[in-house]
Amino acid sequence: MKKIKEPSETKFYPQKQNAFTIVLLGFLILGLLGARVVECDIVYQAINCRKHSAVLTDFGAKGDGVTSNTAAFRNATAQLSKFGSDGGAILIVPPGKWLTGSFNLTSNFTLFLQKGAVILGSQDISEYPLIEPLKSYGRGRDAPGGRYISLVFGTNLTDVVITGENGTIDGQGAFWWDKFRAKELNFTRPYLIEIMYSNQVQISNLTLLNSPSWVVHPVYSSDVIIQGLTIKSPVDSPNTDGIDPDSCTNMKIEDCFIVSGDDCIAVKSGWDEYGITVGMPTKHLIIRRLSCISPDSAVIALGSEMSGGIQDLRAEEITAYNSESGVRIKSAPGRGGYVKDIYMRRMTFITMKYVFWMTGAYGSHPDEGYNPKALPEVKNINFSDIIAENVTMTADLSGIKGDPYTGICVSDAIINLSPNPKKVQWNCTDVSGITSNVGRPPCDLLHDKSIESGCDFPNDVLPIDEVQLQTCKLASQQISH
Numbered sequence: 001m002k003k004i005k006e007p008s009e010t011k012f013y014p015q016k017q018n019a020f021t022i023v024l025l026g027f028l029i030l031g032l033l034g035a036r037v038v039e040c041d042i043v044y045q046a047i048n049c050r051k052h053s054a055v056l057t058d059f060g061a062k063g064d065g066v067t068s069n070t071a072a073f074r075n076a077t078a079q080l081s082k083f084g085s086d087g088g089a090i091l092i093v094p095p096g097k098w099l100t101g102s103f104n105l106t107s108n109f110t111l112f113l114q115k116g117a118v119i120l121g122s123q124d125i126s127e128y129p130l131i132e133p134l135k136s137y138g139r140g141r142d143a144p145g146g147r148y149i150s151l152v153f154g155t156n157l158t159d160v161v162i163t164g165e166n167g168t169i170d171g172q173g174a175f176w177w178d179k180f181r182a183k184e185l186n187f188t189r190p191y192l193i194e195i196m197y198s199n200q201v202q203i204s205n206l207t208l209l210n211s212p213s214w215v216v217h218p219v220y221s222s223d224v225i226i227q228g229l230t231i232k233s234p235v236d237s238p239n240t241d242g243i244d245p246d247s248c249t250n251m252k253i254e255d256c257f258i259v260s261g262d263d264c265i266a267v268k269s270g271w272d273e274y275g276i277t278v279g280m281p282t283k284h285l286i287i288r289r290l291s292c293i294s295p296d297s298a299v300i301a302l303g304s305e306m307s308g309g310i311q312d313l314r315a316e317e318i319t320a321y322n323s324e325s326g327v328r329i330k331s332a333p334g335r336g337g338y339v340k341d342i343y344m345r346r347m348t349f350i351t352m353k354y355v356f357w358m359t360g361a362y363g364s365h366p367d368e369g370y371n372p373k374a375l376p377e378v379k380n381i382n383f384s385d386i387i388a389e390n391v392t393m394t395a396d397l398s399g400i401k402g403d404p405y406t407g408i409c410v411s412d413a414i415i416n417l418s419p420n421p422k423k424v425q426w427n428c429t430d431v432s433g434i435t436s437n438v439g440r441p442p443c444d445l446l447h448d449k450s451i452e453s454g455c456d457f458p459n460d461v462l463p464i465d466e467v468q469l470q471t472c473k474l475a476s477q478q479i480s481h
């Protein structure tokens with residue numbers, strides 16, 4: 001083994017990491033250190049920079065796509081968690097194919113995937129231990145009982161970042177989809193990334209492929225920033241929602257491109273009696289500059305699990321191609337909760353079955369224990385500035401008998417129909433509200449009011465938009481032996 005360079009040269013500027021150097025020396029003495037190569041400067045934007053750093057290979061990982069690195073990832077996060085109270089740590093995943101089972105993130109921590117780094121989800125079910133169902137769902141989504149832990153998992157964390165130079169996390173989901181379709185799974189499939197009970201979360205500049213089920217699932221969390229994700233799953237893969245903000249407050253999703261077998265974004269907050277009891281809404285959610293392809297589902301769905309409530313969603317500059325519905329509200333008697341103060345504007349949809357689709361009869365209950373008298377409150381839903389091409393049906397809106405969806409406003413829509421459109425373009429039952437400048441006559445329940453300013457869109461600034469990302473730098477350096 002060659003001698004390593006002076007510690008001062010081996011350190012990432014500007015970090016002081018004596019404690020970590022000692023850990024590294026420990027590995028060296030044990031002969032466990034592989035090539036530790038970081039060839040280029042690393043510059044990235046994050047909610048916080050870190051004082052300590054390590055490379056996955058420091059923990060014996062092999063990027064050959066075949067060797068299991070589950071122990072390396074788990075050891076790395078366990079070791080680096082020790083720096084949580086001393087400026088935090090960043091774990092660099094270098095170029096290579098890093099096969100791994102599930103591992104947990106820690107607080108004051110950054111997982112950084114360099115360009116060319118690919119984390120591959122293991123296909124050994126024993127590497128995804130079972131965890132409890134979510135309290136607000138009462139059971140797993142696919143099956144009653146426990147659920148397989150997500151590939152990248154974190155709970156009860158403060159300040160966690162998953163980012164990189166567009167590195168990839170590939171869940172290799174086909175293995176799970178096949179088992180799910182064949183009804184061979186006794187528990188709910190893992191998600192690609194799940195962050196629970198956490199605050200100050202950033203997930204950015206990554207490519208996320210082939211999740212076993214939902215791709216990014218922040219739940220019971222706050223101050224969540226999601227930016228620059230490319231998310232792709234085959235359009236026929238089961239339940240591969242792109243991003244599911246679930247009982248989260250102060251969150252934004254920006255500049256993402258999503259191709260999904262299910263909804264591109266599904267906003268949620270728990271399921272029937274369990275969601276009502278937990279009572280945690282999704283609130284103050286911004287979605288901007290989303291591009292979506294979702295042939296069998298929605299660009300943005302609200303629900304169907306919305307029992308903790310959904311309030312103050314602001315979505316703008318949304319582009320979709322070949323999707324089933326633009327905006328979809330899904331609820332049912334038994335859900336309780338609410339969907340209110342929803343604002344969406346500047347949406348461009350090319351090839352869309354339903355531009356607007358709302359249903360109050362979605363069904364789908366966790367068990368027989370739901371209360372059919374728990375009715376959702378759906379109100380103040382504002383849509384403006386919509387251009388849609390090749391549309392089959394403009395609006396299919398049905399609320400609940402005796403519990404109408406109210407305060408619906410649609411303004412300034414240019415809708416061009418497909419060569420084979422539905423005869424009825426606006427079908428409204430149990431809804432009320434207004435339209436303004438929507439082209440062909442809307443339904444009677446949403447009569448034309450010609451409001452000059454269009455439907456509302458708030459112009460106050462939400463706290464999540466005031467979070468400034470810092471520029472973090474790690475100087476290039478090389479240690480090899």
Ligand SMILES: *[C@@H]1O[C@H](CO)[C@@H](O)[C@H](O)[C@H]1NC(C)=O
Nearest residue numbers: 044045046163204205227228
């Ligand atoms: C993501 O990458 C782009 C460049 O590709 C960069 O401008 C942006 O700051 C990065 N964002 C984050 C949050 O890392």
Ligand SMILES: *[C@@H]1O[C@H](CO)[C@@H](O)[C@H](O)[C@H]1NC(C)=O
Nearest residue numbers: 027032058059060071072075
């Ligand atoms: C990784 O963790 C395992 C079990 O906890 C331990 O036996 C092993 O020595 C650790 N390896 C490294 C490189 O830390």
Ligand SMILES: *[C@@H]1O[C@H](CO)[C@@H](O)[C@H](O)[C@H]1NC(C)=O
Nearest residue numbers: 083084085086087107108158
């Ligand atoms: C994370 O860092 C903050 C600020 O330095 C500190 O107050 C907190 O205790 C750290 N959290 C953990 C779990 O170490």
Ligand SMILES: *[C@@H]1O[C@H](CO)[C@@H](O)[C@H](O)[C@H]1NC(C)=O
Nearest residue numbers: 074102103104129131153155
């Ligand atoms: C990850 O966290 C979950 C939930 O707290 C726990 O059950 C599991 O054992 C942890 N996994 C590891 C490898 O520490």
Ligand SMILES: *[C@@H]1O[C@H](CO)[C@@H](O)[C@H](O)[C@H]1NC(C)=O
Nearest residue numbers: 135155156157196197198220
């Ligand atoms: C995580 O936080 C939740 C909610 O505060 C709490 O109920 C749970 O016990 C915490 N779990 C752990 C492992 O600390």
Ligand SMILES: *[C@@H]1O[C@H](CO)[C@@H](O)[C@H](O)[C@H]1NC(C)=O
Nearest residue numbers: 165166167205206207228230
């Ligand atoms: C990230 O990688 C994906 C997949 O290769 C690619 O489609 C996307 O354009 C890349 N994003 C950026 C910002 O380079």
Ligand SMILES: *[C@@H]1O[C@H](CO)[C@@H](O)[C@H](O)[C@H]1NC(C)=O
Nearest residue numbers: 125179180183184185186187
């Ligand atoms: C599900 O349970 C059945 C019956 O106990 C068992 O035969 C099967 O192997 C289990 N499937 C998985 C994927 O664990």
Ligand SMILES: *[C@@H]1O[C@H](CO)[C@@H](O)[C@H](O)[C@H]1NC(C)=O
Nearest residue numbers: 341380381382407409455456
């Ligand atoms: C839009 O939303 C606001 C507030 O949520 C609501 O009061 C109103 O009825 C909706 N419609 C219009 C035209 O503003």
Ligand SMILES: *[C@@H]1O[C@H](CO)[C@@H](O)[C@H](O)[C@H]1NC(C)=O
Nearest residue numbers: 350351352390391392418419
């Ligand atoms: C229009 O939509 C239909 C489905 O309704 C689709 O088959 C066709 O390819 C689309 N046309 C264009 C030009 O995209």
Ligand SMILES: *[C@@H]1O[C@H](CO)[C@@H](O)[C@H](O)[C@H]1NC(C)=O
Nearest residue numbers: 396397398423424427428429
């Ligand atoms: C309109 O919606 C109602 C309620 O969902 C449904 O019963 C009816 O068949 C629909 N009519 C058309 C023409 O689509």
